[in-house]
Amino acid sequence: MQGSVARQGRLSPMERKLRVAGGQLGPIQRADSREQVVDRLLALLTEAADLGCELIVFPELALTTFFPRWHVPDLAEFDHFYETEMPNAVTQPLFDEARRRGIGFSLGYALIERADDGTVHRWNVQTLVDTTGEIVATFKKVHIPGHDTFDPERPFQHAERYFFEPSPDGFGVWDAFGARVGMMICNDRRWPETYREMGLQGVELILCGYNTPIHYVPDPSQDELQGFHNKLVMQSGAYQNGTFVVGVAKGGVEEGVASLCESIIVAPSGQILAEATTDGDEVIWADLRLDWCKQYTGTLFDMDYYRRPEVYTRLTTMRGPNG
Amino acid sequence: MQGSVARQGRLSPMERKLRVAGGQLGPIQRADSREQVVDRLLALLTEAADLGCELIVFPELALTTFFPRWHVPDLAEFDHFYETEMPNAVTQPLFDEARRRGIGFSLGYALIERADDGTVHRWNVQTLVDTTGEIVATFKKVHIPGHDTFDPERPFQHAERYFFEPSPDGFGVWDAFGARVGMMICNDRRWPETYREMGLQGVELILCGYNTPIHYVPDPSQDELQGFHNKLVMQSGAYQNGTFVVGVAKGGVEEGVASLCESIIVAPSGQILAEATTDGDEVIWADLRLDWCKQYTGTLFDMDYYRRPEVYTRLTTMRGPNG
Numbered sequence: 001m002q003g004s005v006a007r008q009g010r011l012s013p014m015e016r017k018l019r020v021a022g023g024q025l026g027p028i029q030r031a032d033s034r035e036q037v038v039d040r041l042l043a044l045l046t047e048a049a050d051l052g053c054e055l056i057v058f059p060e061l062a063l064t065t066f067f068p069r070w071h072v073p074d075l076a077e078f079d080h081f082y083e084t085e086m087p088n089a090v091t092q093p094l095f096d097e098a099r100r101r102g103i104g105f106s107l108g109y110a111l112i113e114r115a116d117d118g119t120v121h122r123w124n125v126q127t128l129v130d131t132t133g134e135i136v137a138t139f140k141k142v143h144i145p146g147h148d149t150f151d152p153e154r155p156f157q158h159a160e161r162y163f164f165e166p167s168p169d170g171f172g173v174w175d176a177f178g179a180r181v182g183m184m185i186c187n188d189r190r191w192p193e194t195y196r197e198m199g200l201q202g203v204e205l206i207l208c209g210y211n212t213p214i215h216y217v218p219d220p221s222q223d224e225l226q227g228f229h230n231k232l233v234m235q236s237g238a239y240q241n242g243t244f245v246v247g248v249a250k251g252g253v254e255e256g257v258a259s260l261c262e263s264i265i266v267a268p269s270g271q272i273l274a275e276a277t278t279d280g281d282e283v284i285w286a287d288l289r290l291d292w293c294k295q296y297t298g299t300l301f302d303m304d305y306y307r308r309p310e311v312y313t314r315l316t317t318m319r320g321p322n323g
Numbered sequence: 324m325q326g327s328v329a330r331q332g333r334l335s336p337m338e339r340k341l342r343v344a345g346g347q348l349g350p351i352q353r354a355d356s357r358e359q360v361v362d363r364l365l366a367l368l369t370e371a372a373d374l375g376c377e378l379i380v381f382p383e384l385a386l387t388t389f390f391p392r393w394h395v396p397d398l399a400e401f402d403h404f405y406e407t408e409m410p411n412a413v414t415q416p417l418f419d420e421a422r423r424r425g426i427g428f429s430l431g432y433a434l435i436e437r438a439d440d441g442t443v444h445r446w447n448v449q450t451l452v453d454t455t456g457e458i459v460a461t462f463k464k465v466h467i468p469g470h471d472t473f474d475p476e477r478p479f480q481h482a483e484r485y486f487f488e489p490s491p492d493g494f495g496v497w498d499a500f501g502a503r504v505g506m507m508i509c510n511d512r513r514w515p516e517t518y519r520e521m522g523l524q525g526v527e528l529i530l531c532g533y534n535t536p537i538h539y540v541p542d543p544s545q546d547e548l549q550g551f552h553n554k555l556v557m558q559s560g561a562y563q564n565g566t567f568v569v570g571v572a573k574g575g576v577e578e579g580v581a582s583l584c585e586s587i588i589v590a591p592s593g594q595i596l597a598e599a600t601t602d603g604d605e606v607i608w609a610d611l612r613l614d615w616c617k618q619y620t621g622t623l624f625d626m627d628y629y630r631r632p633e634v635y636t637r638l639t640t641m642r643g644p645n646g
Binding site for chain 1: 465466467468489490491492493494510513514515516518519520522523524525539541542544545548551552555556558559560562563592593594618619620621622623624625626627628629630631632634635636637638639640641642643644645646
């Protein structure tokens with residue numbers, strides 16, 4: 001099972017290749033309209049299309065400011081930050097331009113769903129759109145970070161657990177762009193289970209948008225490590241599952257809160273292929289030689305041969321050390 | 324649950340501290356006797372004790388050369404590379420000196436067990452010994468890498484799957500040295516499940532010995548990345564589980580095969596606290612402020628609060644993508 005595998009750098013005409021972009025965003029202030037933001041997204045999409053990219057990944061909550069930094073007594077006060085359908089009037093130009101230029105995109109936003117029985121669900125989602133402007137899938141964030149009540153001691157809130165339900169669906173993969181593609185959102189990238197759930201489905205490319213405040217209130221000693229941690233989790237997740245990862249930030253100083261940029265494209269080797277150098281709107285891109293994945297999933301990370309689920313007795317029977 | 328936690332660097336007299344060492348070994352050639360090796364281990368242990376360390380971690384298969392680099396038609400031909408009991412006449416001086424100096428150690432070696440019914444088990448193990456010279460636990464390697472039959476195309480074999488059974492026990496933790504301590508061996512460190520199984524048991528310190536040939540025959544493009552990968556997996560495993568990790572190599576050129584050194588001690592932040600700078604016998608050490616772990620396990624990696632086992636539907640129901 002450890003037969004001959006292609007060496008990195010030795011390209012054959014038979015190999016699958018995908019040119020992919022990350023469309024990093026600088027801050028979106030609360031006063032900015034969705035129309036203004038979509039104009040910025042269109043500029044990034046156009047630049048990526050001009051570069052010959054087939055896919056551009058946009059950040060988490062890419063249509064609005066990161067509103068969980070505030071708390072409102074009535075959750076519904078912030079319903080205007082959520083989309084009710086996708087596409088909609090404001091985002092339709094993105095879908096149209098994607099089809100016209102033949103470039104897909106992945107877009108993070110807040111989604112509100114109202115069922116006929118009156119049930120309301122609020123999700124933090126990322127939608128994948130193909131090169132014909134059709135929706136491939138909408139992924140819901142699994143690992144919701146932060147807190148669920150107002151914390152008066154914080155200079156800014158991180159009340160994602162107030163504003164979003166966690167996904168009941170977990171991590172899927174989809175065949176698109178000639179690859180097996182999965183998605184994760186922000187905090188999902190810190191959890192090794194995220195990558196492994198997709199790795200067990202043969203993922204080759206994971207798309208991730210994030211908003212990461214640099215100041216981590218519960219433990220400020222982590223502030224100066226935000227960039228290191230961001231890379232560490234995506235590089236190790238890529239390596240340990242033999243997959244490409246595209247991680248794209250909304251960063252810069254948004255409503256007074258400095259957030260990490262450093263969008264990256266990571267290879268199955270864990271190496272960084274491209275990295276943003278600004279804290280504003282910026283396109284990064286790389287050519288992904290998709291068969292590179294097999295150099296890991298077909299050798300030392302051949303999971304079918306080497307994994308030991310029979311002795312992983314705690315991964316799903318326990319939530320944490322307390323049970 | 325995200326209350327005030329101590330900041331890194333702000334030490335209080337109440338904090339638990341452990342001074343720990345890694346005892347890296349240069350090569351052990353086939354002609355070297357166990358007595359010669361134990362003399363080298365004693366020198367490292369003495370140096371660590373002189374430095375005030377309470378524990379020294381030795382590499383995987385630290386009593387012999389890395390014999391799975393050869394293949395023998397009859398497995399039993401290599402039984403002389405295995406210990407039949409621990410301690411034994413050759414290793415007793417290590418236990419005696421540990422007790423005399425009040426320093427524990429963790430030692431990797433091959434162990435053969437013969438049951439009364441004639442069953443024979445061959446394990447790749449690591450034994451933890453406390454400061455009184457008593458055995459705390461013996462851990463068996465879980466993820467056995469390499470191959471199980473002779474491969475004529477390799478310049479050297481990596482036939483661990485021929486020489487060792489995988490552990491049926493998985494990953495445990497033990498309360499020792501004032502900490503919650505776990506063990507892993509070499510290839511175990513590349514699998515996120517390793518750290519997580521121990522993280523779910525509240526591990527604070529993971530001890531790891533390794534032998535890692537720099538030339539990876541199935542995919543030589545990984546050769547130049549061996550050092551990067553070694554650090555990547557231990558740093559991410561430490562960070563994602565809020566634990567210290569001590570990774571200790573047997574490296575240098577052993578029987579013509581160059582092996583990675585770069586022994587490291589990693590903090591729960593993922594930062595490297597100490598790193599070997601030679602490819603020979605060398606002591607590295609660090610002071611571990613054990614409550615640093617809580618700055619991660621009590622905040623963004625509070626697993627009881629944030630993990631989502633209900634949607635990890637594949638981690639233990641599947642071995643790999645093929646089922």
